[in-house]
Amino acid sequence: xxxxxxxxxxxxxxxxxxxxxxxxxxxxxxxxxxxxxxxxxxxxxxxxxxxxxxxxxxxxxxxxxxxxxxxxxxxxxxxxxxxxxxxxxxxxxxxxxxxxxxxxxxxxxxxxxxxxxxxxxxxxxxxxxxxxxxxxxxxxxxxxxxxxxxxxxxxxxxxxxxxxxxxxxxxxxxxxxxxxxxxxxxxxxxxxxxxxxxxxxxxxxxxxxxxxxxxxxxxxxxx
Numbered sequence: 001x002x003x004x005x006x007x008x009x010x011x012x013x014x015x016x017x018x019x020x021x022x023x024x025x026x027x028x029x030x031x032x033x034x035x036x037x038x039x040x041x042x043x044x045x046x047x048x049x050x051x052x053x054x055x056x057x058x059x060x061x062x063x064x065x066x067x068x069x070x071x072x073x074x075x076x077x078x079x080x081x082x083x084x085x086x087x088x089x090x091x092x093x094x095x096x097x098x099x100x101x102x103x104x105x106x107x108x109x110x111x112x113x114x115x116x117x118x119x120x121x122x123x124x125x126x127x128x129x130x131x132x133x134x135x136x137x138x139x140x141x142x143x144x145x146x147x148x149x150x151x152x153x154x155x156x157x158x159x160x161x162x163x164x165x166x167x168x169x170x171x172x173x174x175x176x177x178x179x180x181x182x183x184x185x186x187x188x189x190x191x192x193x194x195x196x197x198x199x200x201x202x203x204x205x206x207x208x209x210x211x212x213x214x215x216x217x218x219x220x221x222x223x
Contacts, residue, residue, distance in 0.1 A: 001036075002029050003159060007129030010115035014084050022079045022089075025113050026058065029130070030216065037218075044204065045214035057098055059214050060106070062201055063163065065221035068171035069193035071180070072106040074098060074212075076135070079113040086150045087112065092142045098135050101211070105191045107180045108135035112157060133157035134183040158183065164218075172220040 006025060013019045020028075034041050057074040064070035076098050081088035095110075102108040112131045116124060133156050141152040158179070167175045173193035181187045200206040201215055208215065 002032055003129035003131075003161065004126040005032075005129065006113050007115045007124060007126045010080065010084065010113060010129070011118060011124075014082065014115065014117060017082075019082050020079070022058075022077050022113065025079060026077050030214075033216075040219055042217040042219070043214065044201075044208070044217075057101070057108075057212055059216060060201070060209075060212055061109075061216050061218070062197060063176045063218045063220075064171065064173035064193060065219055067221055069173040069195050070197055071173040071176035071191075071193045072198075073109040073176075073180075074102040074106050075109045075111050077111045077113065080115060080150075084115050084117055087153070090138075090149075092139070095135055095139050095142070099139065102135075104189075105194060107191060109133070109180075109183075110135055110138050110157075111160065112153065127159045127161065128157075130160045131157040132160045132163070132183065134180070134185075136189075137184065156183070164220075172218065 006029065009020060009025070009028075030043055030045075034043055058077050059075045061073040061075055062070050063073075076094070078087045078090050080086065098110075099108050110133045112133065114128050114131060116122075133153060137156045138153060141149050141156075162182075163176050163179045164172055167178055170178070171193075177190060177193060180190050184190055197217075200208050201217060
């Protein structure tokens with residue numbers, strides 16, 4: 001649902017020249033997730049903008065439950081440019097910062113907001129309105145032949161619903177670890193779920209890591 005909405009909103013923005021920025025899209029998606037699943041999702045967001053370049057990340061996502069553990073992502077969001085042809089604000093130094101600043105118990109992730117110009121002869125892949133990719137593989141797409149980076153990222157990214165809509169019978173944390181392993185192409189460096197959440201996630205009085213603008217917690221077994 002939300003991926004389809006993202007695709008359509010960005011395409012309408014392209015048609016009307018009323019473009020949504022990355023922060024606006026993120027805020028709308030978080031608001032809608034909280035509205036749709038109020039008992040499963042907790043969101044903590046800074047009221048003032050943080051210094052993103054320090055970590056290369058916008059958000060932390062923690063997905064799991066208190067029984068089976070949690071899998072954590074450091075996430076940078078990127079939207080396609082106004083022409084819907086490439087990711088114009090995707091920078092190599094920012095990608096490297098995201099990778100190196102992500103703790104070894106978390107997974108560095110890009111979340112891409114996508115669309116395409118209207119084409120009456122092509123059925124749009126609406127579920128690719130929101131896709132995710134391993135930052136370490138995104139790093140390999142820089143300095144390619146002109147015009148090929150979008151295609152390269154398309155090939156290594158997956159719709160974001162695949163984090164949880166897979167591996168029936170497994171806990172959310174294990175599903176996320178399996179999805180992260182698929183995104184990386186192997187299990188090298190993919191962390192195991194944590195049994196205990198970091199204090200900055202559970203305690204509102206503990207500051208968020210410098211540069212992180214907010215935390216989203218998805219609890220598959222709400223108390």
